[in-house]
Amino acid sequence: MxxxxxxxxxxxxxxxxxxxxxxxxxxxxxxxxxxxxxxxxxxxxxxxxxxxxxxxxxxxxxxxxxxGWVNGRAVPQVQDVAPGYVAVDAGNGFAQPALQAARSLLIEKARHNGIALLAIRNSHHFAALWPDVEPFAREGLVALAFVNSMACVVPTGGHKALFGTNPIAFAAPRAGDNPLVFDLATSAIAHGDVQIAARAGHRLPEGYGVDRHGQPTRDPAAVLDGGALLPFGGYKGSALAMMVELLAAALTGGNFSFGFDWSQHPGAKTPWTGELLIVIDPSKGAGHSFTQRTEILVRHMRAAGQDRQPxxxxxxxxxxxxxxxxxxxxxxxxxxxxxxxxxxxxxx
Amino acid sequence: MxxxxxxxxxxxxxxxxxxxxxxxxxxxxxxxxxxxxxxxxxxxxxxxxxxxxxxxxxxxxxxxxxxGWVNGRAVPQVQDVAPGYVAVDAGNGFAQPALQAARSLLIEKARHNGIALLAIRNSHHFAALWPDVEPFAREGLVALAFVNSMACVVPTGGHKALFGTNPIAFAAPRAGDNPLVFDLATSAIAHGDVQIAARAGHRLPEGYGVDRHGQPTRDPAAVLDGGALLPFGGYKGSALAMMVELLAAALTGGNFSFGFDWSQHPGAKTPWTGELLIVIDPSKGAGHSFTQRTEILVRHMRAAGQDRQPxxxxxxxxxxxxxxxxxxxxxxxxxxxxxxxxxxxxxx
Incomplete structure (x- = not known):
């Protein structure tokens, strides 16, 4: 874009x-x-x-x-729930300070147990997701993050927006190079990119969105004005979007993407949901070092013609x-x- | 199909x-x-x-x-690596007996720690992936599984098969109903379905595969005869396929999908790779019970027009x-x- x-x-x-x-x-x-x-x-x-x-x-x-929709002065409350499980009540504040507050405990648990989970609830995530996972890879860890957002994606076979853009981010360390990191919306396009396209007057590709009547449209303004996005990759993207609702909201105790009402807060833009992170210590694995294996994979991806890595x-x-x-x-x-x-x- | x-x-x-x-x-x-x-x-x-x-x-x-490619009498060796980490050397046998051997320890760890991981290596997986996760959901747990297979999927932007069909499976319990379970190949189509289509004489949809020269084809026989599959959903599916290689192979110590040579074993069909499972105990979460939240989500998916759930x-x-x-x-x-x-x- x-x-x-x-x-x-x-x-x-x-x-x-x-x-x-x-x-x-x-x-x-x-x-x-x-x-x-x-x-x-x-x-x-x-x-x-x-x-x-x-x-x-x-x-x-x-x-x-x-x-007044979000509390910019919220102090996240970290709970040490179980040996591999950290929970944070973000106190209706932003998700990033909640992650920061729990970060060292999460890393300690991942290194000790081999895997650990961070469940953030009562939080607002209005940013990209890759910044949440990349730092873990820089410490030699593998990280996965899931965040749900606000109802703007129609499930496959449906006619009404329900899921958020619900991104999944992943980071894995390499030996002596920047980590492999991706951050992908489970919608066909990120909501921010629809806004960018609308502002720039660009049309969307086919199959990315519907208008307020559920009809396919390539006009970003029509998507933003009561319309909705479609999941990427058909029913598979829709299934992944559902998984993100279950992990980031149902599991954490956060709101579903359709589960909050900001109508009394004109100007509110930040979805009030939850976020789940899973962090794995690959040094517990068998065989060659994980970062060496990552290098082998990158070498093969290059040889197969994929010049640019995630x-x-x-x-x-x-x-x-x-x-x-x-x-x-x-x-x-x-x-x-x-x-x-x-x-x-x-x-x- | x-x-x-x-x-x-x-x-x-x-x-x-x-x-x-x-x-x-x-x-x-x-x-x-x-x-x-x-x-x-x-x-x-x-x-x-x-x-x-x-x-x-x-x-x-x-x-x-x-x-002689697989050992049908292999006895899986279970290692209790860390409080949340179980590893199994499948001994060049099948992945399912390896999972079975580690299953009770994995569940015990997930319930105690909130999350646990099972890393199976030196294993052959020739079956659907949903049977690996559904039983965990029937015990009230959330499960994710990743398995890589054999080089038959071209990464986005590339020209050579590298990834396997690399499915991801997910299962989550519901209150008083069958679990929500999906099992999706990160390729545009499962390899088994290409075989079925070839046997039945059906053509494939557009964008599912390439022939041995890397050219798009709708002929399943051309895909099977030295051709390759494409990832689902473009670069996003390709990124997920890469993640599966890293989780199921690099992390476990199993082979990459391109990392084994069965040319000396005519008749060999089972990929010799690895499998990763992540099991989470949702009872550690905050707020309403997880299965109640699942029901709310299902109700909303139905109301949005998605009649059939995963x-x-x-x-x-x-x-x-x-x-x-x-x-x-x-x-x-x-x-x-x-x-x-x-x-x-x-x-x-």
Missing amino acids: PHTTVPATQHIAFAELQDLLTQIFLRHGTSPEVAAILAANCASAQRDGAASHGIFRIPGYLSTLAS GDRRYQQRAQSDRHGIAIGCEELARLRGLAAAPLPPAG | PHTTVPATQHIAFAELQDLLTQIFLRHGTSPEVAAILAANCASAQRDGAASHGIFRIPGYLSTLAS GDRRYQQRAQSDRHGIAIGCEELARLRGLAAAPLPPAG
């Missing part, structure tokens, strides 16, 4: 963007801890070229915070951003700076 | 088919333990209408056993088979009876 054309761009360093976003969050109702985590997450997406989850999301974050596009954009700075439209940057200059709210 | 037309069918009881298949396995090189497990598995698939994994597979099992078709066929017996073509049944009447091999 090509990003929108802007008249002129400026390049800024990652740290500068992160600081700017931290100030914005701080001035719009989050605690310092939450501001730092959301800013790092959002700046990382922008740095890696994940346009639909970078600064494009800031207006949505701020309107949600202003609406995650590569982000790593290439990341390297470029690290060298030259992160490209941001000048108008957009001015808007961000304006938001960051708002008066600080009274300490609460 | 409609199954092949046969001149006349007979209905036999599940127990009778199971006994017949047990006798066949016993007379073609397996131990009594392995014979019983494979027979129950194969009879279950036939009973449930899973034609591509029922008695259709018997010739493949027998030619493989005759070729697994329903098998359960309907199962109920019918339980009432009226399992339909088998008379010729096929005669052939099976012939195989079961072969002399018993000397005890070894």
Whole structure:
């Protein structure tokens, strides 16, 4: 999905963007801890070229915070439920601080038990999912994440939106290279990309969405205006989307994608659901080291003609951003700076 | 995929088919333990209408056993690796006896830790995957299984078969009803269904396979004759297929789908790889009971127009088979009876 054309761009360093976003969050109702985590997450997406989850999301974050739908000062409550099971009540706050609060305990459990699970509930996830799994792979672990979102995907054979875009993310370490990481919506297209397409005036490919009457459409605006997305890959994607509802919501105690009502909170954009992570320590495995095996697989994928491995596009954009700075439209940057200059709210 | 037309069918009881298949396995090189497990598995698939994994597979099992490629008398070695991690060396035998040998330990670990993993290596999986997960859901557990197979799927953007059909299976308990269970190949079509189509003379849908020159084809025979399958859902299915290689092979210590050479074993059909299972105890979760949440989801899927839930078709066929017996073509049944009447091999 090509990003929108802007008249002129400026390049800024990652740290500068992160600081700017931290100030914005701080001035719009989050605690310092939450501001730092959301800013790092959002700046990382922008740095890696994940346009639909970078600064494009800031207006949505701020309107949600202003609406009172999410608690930007929530302090996650971590529960050590069982030797391999950590649960977090995110307190109607964001999922990323909840993950951060449980992260060291989760890693400790995974290394001790061979596998461990993190169940986050009562949480809002408005970001890309790959940032939740990539760090585990950088510690030599294998990670899987599932998050449900908001009813916008029609199950196969059905006529009404029910599932969220319900992404699945996976990360596995390599020997001496960036991890293999994918983050795939179980919908035919990510909701953020429909918004990007609508803003850019692009049409969607065939089979991606339906309008408010359940009729196929290629118009992103019609999809956003009471329409819905379709699952990827037919009934298989639909089955995976169902699995994500069961893992991320039913198992964690979070809401289903159709299970919350934000009608009393105009401006609310962040789905109030749950997230499940599974982390595995591959050093418990038999035979050759896991990272060596990963290298063998990558070598064979290359030889079979798959030149770009999952995650590569982000790593290439990341390297470029690290060298030259992160490209941001000048108008957009001015808007961000304006938001960051708002008066600080009274300490609460 | 409609199954092949046969001149006349007979209905036999599940127990009778199971006994017949047990006798066949016993007379073609397996131990009594392995014979019983494979027979129950194969009879279950036939009973449930899973034609591509029922008695259709018997010739493949027998030619493989005759070729010396698989050890039909292997005794699986279970290792208690870590509090949440069980490993099994299947000893170049079948995966199902390995799972059976580790099953009670795996359940005990899942209930104690909240989550546990079973890593099977040095194993052959020639059956459907749903029978591996459904029983866990019947004990109130959530289960995921991944198995890689043999190089027959071209990765997205590539030109050479590399991945197996690499299915993912999932099972979740319901309150007072059969579990939600799916078993989906990450290829656009299961290999067994290509064989069925070739035997029946049917053409494949567009986008399912390529011929030996990497060109798209709808001829199942061209796919089987040096051609290859495509992943389902484009790059997303390809990413999931890669994940299955990493989980079922790299992590367990089993072979990759491209990592074994059976050229010295004419008649060998069973991929020599690995399998990974993840079992979760949902009673550790917060809020309402998991099975109650499952019911709510099913109710909403029905209301959204999805009349048939994952697994329903098998359960309907199962109920019918339980009432009226399992339909088998008379010729096929005669052939099976012939195989079961072969002399018993000397005890070894």
